[in-house]
Amino acid sequence: ALRLQRAVYSGRLKLDGEEHESTIMAANNYADTLVNLKRFQEAKSLLHKSIPAARRVLGENDEITLRMRCHHADALCRDSPATLDDLREAVSTFEEIERIARRVLGGAHPIVEVIECRLPPSRKLLLSRAALSAHGVDVESIREAMAAMTPGDA
Numbered sequence: 001a002l003r004l005q006r007a008v009y010s011g012r013l014k015l016d017g018e019e020h021e022s023t024i025m026a027a028n029n030y031a032d033t034l035v036n037l038k039r040f041q042e043a044k045s046l047l048h049k050s051i052p053a054a055r056r057v058l059g060e061n062d063e064i065t066l067r068m069r070c071h072h073a074d075a076l077c078r079d080s081p082a083t084l085d086d087l088r089e090a091v092s093t094f095e096e097i098e099r100i101a102r103r104v105l106g107g108a109h110p111i112v113e114v115i116e117c118r119l120p121p122s123r124k125l126l127l128s129r130a131a132l133s134a135h136g137v138d139v140e141s142i143r144e145a146m147a148a149m150t151p152g153d154a
Contacts, residue, residue, distance in 0.1 A: 002037060005030040009046075024054045028064050031071045040079035047072040061104045066097050066111055070118070073097075077122045084133055087126040094119045 009030040012023040027050035034043035047068055054065040076082060076090035098115045105112060 002033050005033045019053050019057050021057060024050060024057060025064055028068050031068060035071050035075050040075040043071060043075040061100055063111060066101050069093055069097050070115060074118060077125060084129055087129055091122050091126050094122055
């Protein structure tokens with residue numbers, strides 16, 4: 001599926017350019033697949049280029065723009081080297097797109113339900129990371145030490 005999504009996006013980009021609705025939709029589908037496969041760095045890179053085009057072409061209130069921003073926030077949260085700033089950005093994005101989606105699409109819309117599911121754990125992760133940071137705990141050092149451990153070390 002990933003190869004197919006990449007090929008479709010690449011073809012649309014060459015054929016229609018980055019500011020065409022078909023290219024933006026292909027980018028959204030490709031990003032969704034990347035996030036689902038936990039290829040967060042690739043998803044963030046793609047969305048960093050595609051979201052501004054979606055905002056210009058489709059507008060802030062468009063469902064595809066909202067979905068792309070949701071994928072980006074999701075990738076920010078779920079990427080293991082996420083910084084405190086990444087988590088703040090993700091939570092802020094989820095909060096903003098939740099308000100927009102609820103107003104524009106209605107509370108029962110599937111994208112609103114997805115955001116509602118992702119927002120609480122994102123907030124919890126942000127608060128946990130902020131609390132550790134406030135107590136001087138270096139989360140990155142802990143993560144590196146755990147990654148370096150072999151199964152027999154535990």
